[in-house]
Amino acid sequence: MVKRIPSDINLLFAVDKPLGCTSHDVVSRVRRALGVRRVGHAGTLDPLATGVMVLGVGQATRLLGMLTLDRKSYIASVSFGSETNTDDSEGEVTRTAPVDAKLKDEAYARGVLDSFVGPQMQVPPAFSAISVNGVRAYKRARAGENVDLPARPVEIFELQLLSVLVDGEQVVWNIACTVSKGTYIRSLARDIGRAAQSAAHIVSLRRSASGSISLAHAIELEGVSADALRAHAIDPVSSLGLGRVDLPSEALARILNGRTIDAGSFGECLPEGSPCALVIEGQMRAIACLEQRRYVMRDVFPQGIEGVS
Known part of the structure; x- marks a missing residue:
């Protein structure tokens, strides 16, 4: 068994994923x-999509599932006139429909978009990573199987029209939306087309924010280096929504051994039972819970996670 070498870099960061790569x-x-093996990501983006992609290096990979x-x-462009088997421009056309003149009217477009705001049931695209009997849906679809995915509950919090572009018979709605986790913008485009008595698919998609992490936090993929990541590290404490407790360096040995720590005057404002981040010299060393005025270790990070601001 190969022993895992501890990473010298342990932090969360975001990249602006370029077009065309998975x-x-x-x-x-x-x-x-970086020359390291332990790298993970939270939330996939299709090759056609660009924008915010959150990653973790080293010990910070353990935080990805907690975020x-x-x-x-997202900011998306929805083209009318056809549906595809992937619900985006990379797929094969499966249905065409007239592009009525009303689709060029911004007032009409806003009315259609407004009807999608709120909780609803959405059928995911056949070409998606959803598992069907242990096999990804997109693998079944690529093999020519008929993939019939059940509708799932999602919520559209905001859906705004940015512009309507008209080029001859081609009509494209540029939209901005904020949606719940698990919402497929490709499916949203498909459903918008049907609601407008037409057909539609996505021609461009850009994720502008994932949770509280926006494009302002992201760096270009070509610019990834240890120095760049440290300069743009995401604060693990705030990104997890945890209370922060700063402890003296002599508390580190107890943390690494998983022993409880007397709260004393540390974290006096924290309510009993609340999870919190234990920080020593600017690094997050553990996630603990306050129980009977003692910090009980829940997750310990032998290599401190950087980026605490």
């Missing part, structure tokens, strides 16, 4: 750039 491609390129990324924001 989420796995992004992880592979970060691994090569509250329940809301995602």
Whole structure:
């Protein structure tokens, strides 16, 4: 068994994923750039999509599943006149429909978009990563199988029209939306087309935010380096929504051994039972719970997670 070498870099960061590469491609390129193996990501993006992709290196990979990324924001272009088997421009056309003149009217477009705001049931695209009897839906679809995915509950929090572009018979709605985790913008485009008595698919998609992490936090993939990541590290404490407790360096040995720590005057404002981040010299060393005025270790990080601001 190969022993895992501890990473010298342990932090969360975001990249602005470029067009055409998969989420796995992004992880592979970060691994090569940093010379480390332990790299993971939270929330995939299709090759056609660009924008915010959150990653973790080293010990910070353990935080990816804890991040509250329940809301995602996107800017998308929806083209009318046809549906595809992938619900985007990379797929084969499966249905065409007239592009009525009303689709060029911004007032009409806003009315259609407004009807989608709120909780609803959405059928995911056949070409998606959803598992069907242990096999990804997109693998079944590529093999020519008829993939019939059940509708799932999602919520559209905001859906705004940015512009209507008209080029001859081609009509494209540029939209901005904030949606719940698990919402497929490709499916939303398909359903918008049907609601407008037409057909539609996505021609461009850009994720502008994932949870509280926006494009302002993201760096270009080509610029990934240890120095760049440290300069743009995401604060693990605030991104997890935890209370922060700063402890003296002599508390580190107890943390690493998983022993409880007397709260004393540390974290006096924290309510009993609440999870919190234990920080020593600017690094997050543990996530603990306050129980009977003692910090009980829940997750311990032998290599401190950087980026605490």
